[in-house]
Amino acid sequence: MATTIAVLSQKGGTGKTTVVRTLADVMERVGVTTLAVDLDPQGNLSDYRDVPPDAEPTIADVLAGRAPLVQAIHGDGTIVPANLSLAETELALGGKMGRELTLRKALAEIPERYQLVLLDCPPSLGLLTVNALAAADYALLTAQAQYFALQGLEQAMEVVELAHGSLNSGLELLGVVLNLADMRTVHSREALEALKEHFGEKVFQAVIRASIAYAESAERAVSILDFRPDLATDYLALAEEVLGRLPGFELAQERLWQLT
Ligand SMILES: Nc1ncnc2c1ncn2[C@@H]1O[C@H](COP(=O)(O)OP(=O)(O)O)[C@@H](O)[C@H]1O
Numbered sequence: 216m217a218t219t220i221a222v223l224s225q226k227g228g229t230g231k232t233t234v235v236r237t238l239a240d241v242m243e244r245v246g247v248t249t250l251a252v253d254l255d256p257q258g259n260l261s262d263y264r265d266v267p268p269d270a271e272p273t274i275a276d277v278l279a280g281r282a283p284l285v286q287a288i289h290g291d292g293t294i295v296p297a298n299l300s301l302a303e304t305e306l307a308l309g310g311k312m313g314r315e316l317t318l319r320k321a322l323a324e325i326p327e328r329y330q331l332v333l334l335d336c337p338p339s340l341g342l343l344t345v346n347a348l349a350a351a352d353y354a355l356l357t358a359q360a361q362y363f364a365l366q367g368l369e370q371a372m373e374v375v376e377l378a379h380g381s382l383n384s385g386l387e388l389l390g391v392v393l394n395l396a397d398m399r400t401v402h403s404r405e406a407l408e409a410l411k412e413h414f415g416e417k418v419f420q421a422v423i424r425a426s427i428a429y430a431e432s433a434e435r436a437v438s439i440l441d442f443r444p445d446l447a448t449d450y451l452a453l454a455e456e457v458l459g460r461l462p463g464f465e466l467a468q469e470r471l472w473q474l475t
């Protein structure tokens with residue numbers, strides 16, 4: 216059974232998609248077979264993986280019961296894409312029985328070869344994010360280094376706790392990552408301190424520095440690992456902590472040490 220991580224936040228622009236794509240890049244390099252699932256109708260992750268916008272079937276077809284999950288795996292077995300049709304599917308799903316558990320049922324069919332599944336949530340805490348939390352073993356929260364970060368995180372944590380309480384008792388908080396940070400500023404340092412006060416050990420030591428290189432590399436569909444290896448050390452450190460918090464990934468963690 217693959218380990219599933221939902222990457223979420225209460226809003227857009229906190230770096231969810233970048234976390235998913237870059238962790239997937241690192242995992243691939245340390246031999247962890249990873250499937251990324253795009254749950255955002257904007258399809259940013261799918262664009263990055265160079266999946267054409269009209270590729271079919273997508274996660275929307277899977278959630279609507281029109282296609283089995285295995286058929287919706289594109290990009291050389293790396294991604295289940297999304298496009299705007301997912302917005303419509305989310306609306307339709309809202310009226311159905313078992314609407315929160317649709318993704319979980321679909322993911323039960325993930326082929327054995329996958330060790331890790333990363334769910335890229337949309338920029339809201341609606342039904343798609345709830346589906347991700349119902350299907351996941353772990354929640355990974357992303358926070359942008361700014362004053363209201365904590366408030367957004369509290370809202371995200373409430374939804375995680377609700378999902379844990381009523382849909383998925385196996386769900387655990389994997390951690391909170393501070394993203395788009397500039398630790399030379401008081402602003403970012405205060406944001407990190409606030410996170411640590413609130414989430415303690417759950418805050419990853421690795422902080423992702425802000426750099427325009429992320430947008431540039433996404434546009435070129437190049438991994439930040441190749442585009443800016445100097446910055447990518449942030450993500451190698453994050454991946455190391457992530458692997459360290461997951462049972463059964465010791466070998467991958469050793470391989471990652473050899474990379475760094
Ligand atoms: N560490 C970073 N520094 C600067 N910009 C970043 C960083 N990480 C991501 N970005 C950029 O910020 C924007 C939002 O990131 P994205 O990962 O799409 O967030 P989300 O999925 O939460 O909406 C994108 O243009 C992305 O390229």
Ligand SMILES: [Mg+2]
Nearest residue numbers: 231232255259
């Ligand atoms: Mg996104």
